[in-house]
Each structure stands twice: as C-alpha cells, then as structure tokens.
C-alpha cells in the first residue's frame with residue numbers, strides 16, 4: 001500500500017474537465033464513488049474509490065460520500081485592493097444615473113482612488129489579507145488581483161508592491177495585474193498615456209498582466225492600442241476590460257494583439273465573437289457586475305459558444321460590485337446569462353485557470369496541483385441551482401486542507 005499525504009474518498013460525485021481550455025459541448029469527467037490520492041502539493045491518482053482506497057493509505061482522509069468534489073475555484077478578475085466603499089452611490093444608481101456619469105462627476109473609481117491613496121501601506125496590506133482569507137472560504141484557490149486605484153504611477157507601483165508583498169501570508173495563489181484604469185482628472189490624458197507606457201519597465205516583475213479599461217469614459221481604442229503595444233513588447237500578458245459600458249471598438253483589438261482575456265463584453269457585437277475565437281482569447285464574463293450596474297444588457301453567450309470561445313467567470317469584486325464570493329457569480333451566470341451548470345463549473349475552474357496562463361491547475365488529474373473543493377452539495381448542478389449559501393465544505397490548497405471550513409465543520413480529525 002502506497003502512503004500519501006491525503007486521500008479524498010469515497011466521493012459522491014467528482015466532476016472535472018479533461019483538458020484545457022474547455023469549450024461548450026466538450027466532454028467532462030463525471031465519476032461516482034471516486035477517489036483522489038494527493039501527495040505533497042500534487043494529485044497523483046484519480047479513479048474509482050475501490051482502487052484508490054485499496055491502493056493508498058493516507059496520512060489523513062476526507063470522506064466525501066455525500067459530496068461533490070471539483071477543482072478549486074479560480075477567480076480571474078478582481079479589484080481586491082482598495083480602501084473605502086461606495087454604498088452611497090446606490091441611490092444615484094436607482095435614480096438612473098449611469099456609471100459613466102457618476103465617474104464624470106468625480107465619483108465612482110475616482111473616489112476610491114482618493115480613499116486608497118489616503119490609506120497607509122499597513123492598512124492596505126491588512127485589507128488585502130482579510131479579503132484573501134474570505135475568498136478562500138468561498139472556495140477560491142487562485143485569484144487575480146488588479147492594481148488600478150492609484151492612477152498616479154508611483155501609487156500604482158505602491159499597490160503592485162503590496163499585492164506582491166511576501167510578508168502577506170496569503171492562503172491562496174495571487175496573480176498580480178497592472179490595471180490602467182481611468183485617465184487622471186488633473187492631467188493631460190495624452191501625457192498620462194505616454195507616462196504609463198514609459199513606466200512599464202518599472203512594473204516588470206510586479207505584474208504578470210497589463211489590463212486596460214477600454215471603454216466610454218475610460219481609455220479610447222487608440223490609447224489602449226499604444227499601451228498594449230508597449231506592454232506586449234515587454235512580455236506582459238494582456239487582458240482587457242472591453243465593451244462593458246458601450247461598444248467603441250475595444251474588442252476589435254484582438255485582431256492586433258494576443259490578449260489572454262477580454263472581460264465584461266456586455267456590448268460585444270455578436271460578429272466579434274468570431275474574432276475573439278480566432279485571436280485565441282478567453283471571454284471572461286462578470287455577472288455580479290451586470291447586477292450591480294443594474295444593466296439590462298447581457299453578453300452574447302450563444303454567439304460566444306457558437307464561435308468556440310472558451311468562457312470564464314470572475315467575481316469582479318470592486319467597490320462598485322461588492323461580492324468576494326465566486327459562487328454568487330456562478331449562480332448568476334446560470335440565472336442571468338443562461339449558462340448551463342456544467343458550463344458554469346468549467347468557466348470557474350479550468351477556463352479561468354487557462355485565461356491566467358496556468359496549465360497546472362483547474363483540472364483534477366494526476367500531475368495537477370491539488371487545489372480541490374469538497375462541496376456540501378450532492379452534484380454539480382447544485383452550484384448553479386442553490387442561491388445565496390456558502391456551499392463549501394472543505395478547501396484544499398496545494399494539498400493542504402485549509403484550516404477553517406466556513407461552517408466550522410471538522411472534516412476529519414487528522415486533516416483539520
């Protein structure tokens with residue numbers, strides 16, 4: 001009998017992608033009475049519990065007869081690092097004042113910039129760490145975190161240093177992105193864009209991706225093009241906030257650049273789905289933001305599927321859209337966007353991993369990282385079906401069972 005650090009099984013239902021990215025209609029692995037053997041930070045074998053349970057002895061074991069087991073959730077789009085809040089914009093939104101108008105008046109992102117710039121490094125570190133612990137309780141095991149509430153370049157660099165700070169003992173993996181968010185109000189925007197392009201060497205090593213908010217009220221296609229060109233020359237991965245507020249041609253930039261992910265896409269023209277597929281980009285949809293924008297628009301899911309675009313989901317946690325819970329994004333993806341439960345699960349695991357450039361996680365197969373969630377649900381459909389409850393039973397990150405399960409449930413004495 002082989003000895004391993006962790007055994008999970010018997011498992012009621014194991015659901016995982018077979019390869020990445022996952023496209024609508026691709027096969028998945030759905031297995032009942034399954035088992036997973038983990039050693040160190042990796043999955044070493046997946047199979048029927050009859051085989052796994054008799055072949056391995058675990059230093060600890062998580063029994064999961066009644067449970068769904070999936071890859072850990074991956075959140076590929078967040079604005080986790082900011083100070084303050086904007087609950088007082090709710091009344092404006094309810095009166096019908098559009099997002100871009102609040103921004104034009106100096107509210108929205110600009111207010112959060114003032115609050116964030118006014119916070120000390122220690123305050124921001126504490127905020128970030130608390131949020132990272134909270135997302136882990138909801139099953140997120142890897143998360144992208146954008147800068148963007150500094151605007152001024154030294155402030156952006158400060159935020160990126162905090163995101164990268166090794167003294168922050170994050171329970172999960174963090175992917176830093178430099179977000180060029182909105183033009184400053186007190187400076188010529190052309191000059192600012194030039195400064196951004198000139199600052200990219202300083203950002204190297206602090207961010208895996210450069211992202212631009214390309215939209216009405218933010219950066220134009222021409223400005224975005226310049227920033228993406230310089231970023232890709234320097235070897236950054238590219239992401240884009242595109243076609244969220246209006247279509248001004250941002251998604252067309254996939255013709256010119258290899259963009260890992262185009263995000264939001266509420267106003268994406270259906271014919272541009274083909275361009276995204278040809279460009280090899282992922283479409284990351286952010287349904288919680290659709291709700292918090294109080295928008296009646298929807299991204300064209302059917303056109304994206306039809307063109308073969310891999311779809312990912314993100315929380316888009318921000319002061320405009322306050323939810324750290326990827327499960328909420330998953331629920332809304334079904335009820336607001338019409339995404340099928342299996343599509344939702346693939347979007348929040350394997351495709352989110354793929355969009356962040358990972359090839360080592362998001363799938364439960366030998367050789368992959370042991371980032372795994374045990375759910376308090378009998379099958380995968382419940383992740384879409386049941387609204388508003390944290391359905392996590394246990395989170396395993398790199399083979400380690402995270403300390404506190406949300407409901408204080410002790411899974412197994414040896415593992416806890």
Ligand SMILES: N=CN[C@@H](CCC(=O)O)C(=O)O
Nearest residue numbers: 108109213289316318319320
């Ligand atoms: N759209 C741009 N940025 C964020 C919102 C930021 C904010 O409103 O503070 C987003 O992705 O939703």
Ligand SMILES: [Zn+2]
Nearest residue numbers: 077079241316
């Ligand atoms: Zn965003």
